[in-house]
Amino acid sequence: MxxxxxxxxxxxxxxxxxxxxxxxxxxxxxxxxxxxxxxxxxxxxxxxxxxxxxxxxxxxxxxxxxxxxxxxxxxxxxxxxxxxxxxxxxxxxxxxxxxxxxxxxxxxxxxxxxxxxxxxxxxxxxxxxxxxxxxxxxxxxxxxxxxxxxxxxxxxxVDDPEALPTIGPPSSAKKRRGGGGEWWKAVVWVLGVVWFTLVFVVEFVLQSMWMSDRRTPVSGGAGVELWPRKLATAKFLLEDMKVVKSAVANATINDVLFGIISAGFFKYLDHRCPNAVREGTRLTGVAAVNLREQPGLQELTNLMEGDPGLRWGNKFGILLLPVRYHRSCGDPLEHVRKAKSMIDRKKKSLEAHFSYKIGDVATTYLGARASSLLNYRIFCNTTFSISNVFGPHEEITFWGNPITYIRVNISSLPHALTMHMVSYAGRADMQILVAKDIIPDPDFLAKCFEDALLEMKAAASTALKI
CATH class of the missing domain: 3.30.559.10 (Chloramphenicol acetyltransferase-like domain)
Structure with a gap:
């Protein structure tokens, strides 16, 4: 042109x-x-x-x-x-x-x-x-x-054609800071933000430049984005995830999801290549995080019209979410507890905002090529990608034709494994896209994730009855 x-x-x-x-x-x-x-x-x-x-x-x-x-x-x-x-x-x-x-x-x-x-x-x-x-x-x-x-x-x-679909997390948890008069809580909170931001930003820079995950049977790398792909779907009930969430104090659906990911990974690795992965091996995930002020996006018209807080385009940062490989720990809920502990620390930092800003600045001043190479290095040095988008709570139609599912995936990354979950009308489907020469059996991996949730639900139901 x-x-x-x-x-x-x-x-x-x-x-x-x-x-x-x-x-x-x-x-x-x-x-x-x-x-x-x-x-x-x-x-x-x-x-x-x-x-x-x-x-x-x-x-x-x-x-x-x-x-x-x-x-x-x-x-x-x-x-x-x-x-x-x-x-x-x-x-x-x-x-x-x-x-x-x-x-x-x-x-x-x-x-x-x-x-x-x-x-x-x-x-x-x-x-x-x-x-x-x-x-x-x-x-x-x-x-x-x-x-x-x-x-x-x-x-x-379906239930009210004149109303907009309701989207967003099942419950909106507000950030809790120090109450009125308790100034020291605010000081502690600010110090925590500064500390965790410093720690995770340094880790982010190291992971994007030099530090990389140890090789495992699910690792990708440079050039893997060009390899042939296979796709499988893991299907969950949000009600099951809520049962697990209620058994772990102050947990969120994202905590449960990441607990499922870690537990499912370990099940898959133990089955496919027992003893091939060292105890404590770090598997780092790259998670996309929405940075808009209203993640629920109830006012869809405002987003379409360019509301400053809901601007159109790409406004997300990334978090590095590491898990450590361990053979069966006995209690399935321990995966959720560990995920919550790690994610809580991430939430106290500005890592996602830093990653967004550094990409914006790098693209503006160094050029899109330099910025893309930086991002590419991050994906080459980590193990998998994960995202979660909350869809409609209610069943919906597209021009009168009822929708039975909504599923999302993206084209290939250097990762051998990318996962994208979308919830819809009480269900959540996670698309699992793999490089099929590295992970030839994504349907079995999907079953590992589904079984992990069912085991967590059984453990949660037992714990809640005690």
């Missing part, structure tokens, strides 16, 4: 530029299951009348000026170029879930095919035989919270 010639062109944000670099070329895949058969023409009409079709990011080309700097340029959107009907089953003999996961696994290695200068960076795949709508959106257009809000703005609640 030529250089920008008018004032209508808008420069990309630092985050948007980062996700266009080859090392961090990320595409988000959202699979929406539908209860009724898909109607191609009706879905095209729905998309054309949705906020997505009028949002500036989704009707703009990505162009570069004479010095190579990226800009958004408004263009006409041809809906037929963005909607891809896929007729017939993906593969014979597979269930709908397995077929959709196979399609997404193959698609996740095809992210360069989405890049081009001829149309905006998104499309929609309609898997007709499996009643699944797949939204493929480049990460430069926005993060998970932004895209979730855009999608829900086009949906209606």
């Amino acid at each position: 030529g250089s920008p010639e008018n004032g209508s062109d808008e420069p990309l944000t630092p985050g948007g530029r980062l996700f266009l670099q080859k090392e961090m070329n990320q595409v988000i895949y959202s699979a929406i299951g539908m209860a009724q058969p898909l109607d191609v023409e009706a879905l095209k009409s729905v998309i054309q009348s949705s906020p997505m079709f009028t949002h500036p990011r989704f009707c703009s080309l990505m162009v570069r000026d004479s010095v190579g700097r990226e800009h958004w340029r408004r263009t006409h959107v041809d809906i037929d170029c963005h909607v891809v009907p896929v007729h017939g089953p993906i593969a014979e003999g597979l269930s709908d879930e397995a077929a959709v996961n196979e399609y997404l696994g193959d698609l996740s290695t095809d992210s360069p095919g989405l890049l081009g200068d001829d149309k905006p960076l998104w499309d929609v795949h309609l898997l007709m035989a499996h009643r699944c709508v797949v939204f493929r959106v480049h990460h430069a257009l926005g993060d998970g919270i932004s895209l979730m809000s855009m999608f829900l703005a086009s949906c209606q609640r």
